[in-house]
Amino acid sequence: MDTLKIFGFGEGGWGLALLLGAGMTLLVSACGLLIGAVIGSLVAWARLSGHRVAGAAGEAYAAVFRGLPELLVVYFVYFGSSTLLTGAAALVGYDGFVGVPSFVAGALAVGVISGAYQAEVFRAAYLAILKGELEAAVSVGMDRWLMFRRIIAPQVLRFALPGLGNLWQVALKDSSLISVTGLSELMRVSQVGAASTHQPFAFYLGGLALYLCMTLATTRLFDIAEARATRGMRRMAG
């Protein structure tokens, strides 16, 4: 029962620390997913644009970040982001150091990887829009921004939801690698707790359980979102 006590919320209990770690995991994964969405949209747009150079650049981006180990990308972004930003700041005349906190570096790493996969999801979702709708929009006289806002974006989102739900789970799991940068997300808290109390089995099992809860809960949310988004849509498979 001493083992259970370390998970408590009182004096010397790690319960609060673990929950805060879980919260940090959710936050950094969400930011990572958002960054990935921005990158993914850009890369998908590049590949769909028809320009050869843009298309090749987009494909190269996707190929590179799908072929590199996530751990390597995390290390690279972690070590490289401050150097890059300091260098960029120096170019505009700023002389000091630009610090990039672990949170930003971590979210960026997750986002950069996620973006490579999200590009594919967005691209497939865009290609699934009925050509007829796009033609109708043009013939009715919609300008490009209106067409994007009312026809393309909502449908891309609908079609992309299942893929995005899967990528959210991937982002949650990739966020555990950010622990190597020292950010206090769930994996890191489990490690610190395991080290501090000399009870690795209990802590890693507890962390595992928390990750599972987060995955199951957020998957349920995505399922609900998917059901609402595809109301009234005729679909091939259920």
Add this chain to the structure above:
Amino acid sequence: MGLKLWKSVALGACLTATLSLAPASAKDWKTVVIGMEGGYDPWNLTDSSGKIVGFEVDLANDICKRAGVECKIIAQDWDGMIPGLKAGKFDVIMDGMSITEDRMKEIDFSKPYAAPPAAFMAAKDSDVAKALGAGKVVNAAKDPAAGEAAVKAVQAALKGKTIGVQSSTTHANFASKYLKDVATVKEYKTTDDRDLDLKAGRIDVGLDDYPTVAATLSKDDAKDLAIVGPEFIGDVFGVGEGMGLRKSDADLTAKFNKALDEAFADGSVKKYSLKWFKIDTTP
């Protein structure tokens, strides 16, 4: 509606809220950010409330007060310490970091604030313990011949065994310099991971500095471990542990050296050393 717009706004908010810009002028030291592992018992460790405590925390608070700056302590993994310092993530490294010539090529050091020997730990009834005997200080800097003899003794005792060290430390350097060909060297990211493997029997002996080894041995689950063999001073282990600073911050280094002098003079450093290490490690 423009979900993409929402996403960009949220992204912008995320970035601006978390991106920090360090002060442009290095002359005006009001706040100093200090990087520590938070997992290097008893130099610095994290308690269950998430606070970092330890010998270096007490020392840092003391000398920052003397130097008239406010210090902020952040946690940083050991292998990101020097790159993090150079990139500006923090201004000082205080993490039981030994002053070595290789490191002096990259960064500057304050004067040493502690100079404990290194120590081996192994299971009491193991072959290694029997071969090396009880712990005995060997000062290789003052007596190179004794140092060499001790190294040979270690090499003989560890032949075919496995030794665990933390990566990028002087202990890892010792292991790769002298033990690479006789023993299996395992490197760990943290000393706690190495201790776990020592207790599990995956490694036969661990090498670290004396305070860290003593702290490990003081815990309940380390009852059958003991300090064995020569406790080295000098050689690859350097002249002691000091604060690491960027070469461009010589003024800050001078400030802290002055504060350290004061702290040595009135016995504060010895006080902290006895409190956390149970021995006096003042150089």
Add this chain to the structure above:
Amino acid sequence: MDWDFTLKTFWRLMAALPLTLEVWFLSLVLGGLVAAGVVWMRVSGSKPLAMIARGYVALFRGTPLLIQLFLVYYGLASVSAVRHSFLWPILREPFYCGVLALALCTAGYQAEIFRGALLALPNGAVEAARACGMSGLTMFRRIVFPIALRHALPAYSTEAISMVKATALVSLITLWDVMSVAMKIRNDTLVTYLPLVLAGAIYFIVNYILGAAFLSLERRLSPHLRPRPS
């Protein structure tokens, strides 16, 4: 650029590649065997077995590999019952712990791939096989396996590549794979990017070759999808 250092680093990394590939191959194969068992439980028709199978997949796909790895390597070793059991000689070695953790994880994903491939079997083919009087084993060998293989290959290729990337995590449990050698060179020489870039290039090339190999296998097994000769 210091070519001498670059070349030396490159060869040091390449020397660690066999270990990476060993861990990858063993965990992929072991994972495949476990996955086959899980899928068998799922389609067995027994409700409790199916539930266990679904639970297994949810657990190993829903949690990060890193924490599974640490649980197997550090967690199990801290339980004295494990240290005194017959499993200890195996679990003592980081290599086997790494292979085990990676295998259990990939089994979760491979089980889903196999299940999807089985669902793609046309009912008619199975009925016809039974009507011909084929035994279970013959049916598996001549009907189920070839069709399922073709369906599973694209997803399996992705999983195999994911596993190569996953091996990088064993660098965190004292195995000297490509990733940990790169980090060691980085820490020792304080050269920040070169070792990582070279390691990245090695992983990328391995994955590229793997992807191309799978693609050519897919093409060979799907002659009916090739363009007609003109």
